[in-house]
Amino acid sequence: DTGVSQDPRHKITKRGQNVTFRCDPISEHNRLYWYRQTLGQGPEFLTYFQNEAQLEKSRLLSDRFSAERPKGSFSTLEIQRTEQGDSAMYLCASSAKTRNTEAFFGQGTRLTVV
Amino acid sequence: KQEVTQIPAALSVPEGENLVLNCSFTDSAIYNLQWFRQDPGKGLTSLLLIQSSQREQTSGRLNASLDKSSGRSTLYIAASQPGDSATYLCAVRVSYNTDKLIFGTGTRLQVFP
Numbered sequence: 254d255t256g257v258s259q260d261p262r263h264k265i266t267k268r269g270q271n272v273t274f275r276c277d278p279i280s281e282h283n284r285l286y287w288y289r290q291t292l293g294q295g296p297e298f299l300t301y302f303q304n305e306a307q308l309e310k311s312r313l314l315s316d317r318f319s320a321e322r323p324k325g326s327f328s329t330l331e332i333q334r335t336e337q338g339d340s341a342m343y344l345c346a347s348s349a350k351t352r353n354t355e356a357f358f359g360q361g362t363r364l365t366v367v
Numbered sequence: 368k369q370e371v372t373q374i375p376a377a378l379s380v381p382e383g384e385n386l387v388l389n390c391s392f393t394d395s396a397i398y399n400l401q402w403f404r405q406d407p408g409k410g411l412t413s414l415l416l417i418q419s420s421q422r423e424q425t426s427g428r429l430n431a432s433l434d435k436s437s438g439r440s441t442l443y444i445a446a447s448q449p450g451d452s453a454t455y456l457c458a459v460r461v462s463y464n465t466d467k468l469i470f471g472t473g474t475r476l477q478v479f480p
Contacts, residue, residue: 257410259410284466286466286467286468288468293472294472295371295456295458295470295471295472295473296411296456296458296468296470297470298467298468298469301466301467303466309467342408344410344411346411346468348466354416355401355413355416356401356413356458356460356468357413358403358410358411358412358413359410360409360410361409361410363408
């Protein structure tokens with residue numbers, strides 16, 4: 254396993270369209286996280302899964318955002334009715350079961366809403 | 368509410384210099400602190416992880432220290448090289464019932480030949 258994989262790497266969409274991103278975590282990691290990063294800022298937490306259970310969601314995750322992790326493997330993040338303010342880098346990370354463990358990030362999906 | 372601050376926001380140094388990046392956090396109740404490197408338009412690469420019970424960690428030319436009581440961490444880079452040019456981010460894993468990381472805004476480092 255070469256690490257956390259995200260697809261696509263880049264996405265350009267028109268305002269109002271729906272988009273879906275995929276994240277494949279490191280295979281033995283049961284914890285998966287989504288973050289959003291805008292230019293010049295650090296990543297901001299969006300949501301967190303332990304196995305298939307979504308345990309926490311940020312207030313940043315509006316009703317237009319939904320995340321799933323069926324069967325506790327890969328995860329998808331969907332944004333409905335995209336807005337220009339959704340333009341950002343969407344980062345996925347995973348970590349193992351132990352609480353004091355290292356988080357590993359993917360290369361991110363750069364979303365541009367035009 | 369945990370807040371993480373990184374100083375300086377940007378740094379430009381000649382090759383070969385030793386340098387220190389600073390990270391401060393407002394709530395000392397953390398599980399661990401992680402330093403990351405981010406190249407432009409890329410994801411994050413983990414550099415060092417310091418558990419809350421540790422004082423420092425070393426990897427190659429990198430040394431990170433942690434002082435929980437004062438809410439500070441430093442990343443020391445020895446003998447800097449142009450290839451070290453990137454943004455360096457620190458993040459704390461907060462206690463209570465969450466595993467999320469709280470990030471600083473980063474230090475943008477440029478090392479020129």
